Amino acid sequence: GAGVSQSPRYKVAKRGQDVALRCDPISGHVSLFWYQQALGQGPEFLTYFQNEAQLDKSGLPSDRFFAERPEGSVSTLKIQRTQQEDSAVYLCASSLDRDTEAFFGQGTRLTVV
Amino acid sequence: QQQVKQSPQSLIVQKGGISIINCAYENTAFDYFPWYQQFPGKGPALLIAIRPDVSEKKEGRFTISFNKSAKQFSLHIMDSQPGDSATYFCAASRGNNNDMRFGAGTRLTVKP
Numbered sequence: 001g002a003g004v005s006q007s008p009r010y011k012v013a014k015r016g017q018d019v020a021l022r023c024d025p026i027s028g029h030v031s032l033f034w035y036q037q038a039l040g041q042g043p044e045f046l047t048y049f050q051n052e053a054q055l056d057k058s059g060l061p062s063d064r065f066f067a068e069r070p071e072g073s074v075s076t077l078k079i080q081r082t083q084q085e086d087s088a089v090y091l092c093a094s095s096l097d098r099d100t101e102a103f104f105g106q107g108t109r110l111t112v113v
Numbered sequence: 114q115q116q117v118k119q120s121p122q123s124l125i126v127q128k129g130g131i132s133i134i135n136c137a138y139e140n141t142a143f144d145y146f147p148w149y150q151q152f153p154g155k156g157p158a159l160l161i162a163i164r165p166d167v168s169e170k171k172e173g174r175f176t177i178s179f180n181k182s183a184k185q186f187s188l189h190i191m192d193s194q195p196g197d198s199a200t201y202f203c204a205a206s207r208g209n210n211n212d213m214r215f216g217a218g219t220r221l222t223v224k225p
Contacts, residue, residue, distance in 0.1 A: 004156070033213075035215075040217075040218070041217055041218065042117075042119075042202045042204075042215030042216050042217050042218050043157065043202070043213075043215045044215070045212050045213060045214070048212070056212060058212070059212070091156055091157070093156070098208065099208065101159050102159070102213075103158075103159075104156030104157050104158065105156050106154065106155055106156050107156055
């Protein structure tokens with residue numbers, strides 16, 4: 001596709017369950033970002049990849065959150081032992097390089113019950 | 114924790130009017146200030162951005178005004194249209210996309 005693709009669009013998880021959220025960036029985009037957007041709030045930075053290297057993970061809220069991009073394209077955000085406070089929309093964005101416009105996907109809405 | 118403060122939280126404007134949204138930041142290391150537009154169920158989309166070396170940037174009906182000394186910047190939407198109804202986010206970062214900090218958003222409604 002032409003844009004950033006995220007799957008699933010919606011995910012309902014029981015508290016304590018592990019989840020994996022997928023991001024397919026625009027082909028050829030080197031930089032990839034993950035954001036968490038709580039209801040009624042702006043996105044909050046989680047982590048940044050340049051190719052397969054995770055250069056910044058300062059925004060990950062706890063060690064239950066883990067992101068990877070092993071081949072420098074598709075990325076997965078994994079949340080272990082989900083908690084209710086993890087309920088949010090998780091947005092992925094990619095850009096050609098660090099200094100050009102970042103394009104966002106539609107997000108994955110995670111609801112932890 | 115939001116490092117960029119945005120106001121108002123919501124805004125209602127008549128068609129043809131001017132919409133004004135304001136943002137303030139604290140970190141003087143920020144050097145890139147974009148505005149994003151988000152429709153329900155969609156991801157944010159870049160609308161317009163400015164760097165601190167200029168005080169104003171205009172693209173069509175959208176203008177950013179930037180006050181470096183006050184650490185404030187604002188978005189002006191001229192001749193607002195119902196199709197502009199969306200949530201608008203200001204943001205700030207060091208070096209374009211790096212660790213971008215978003216405001217809490219402004220829900221704009223343009224009445225026909």
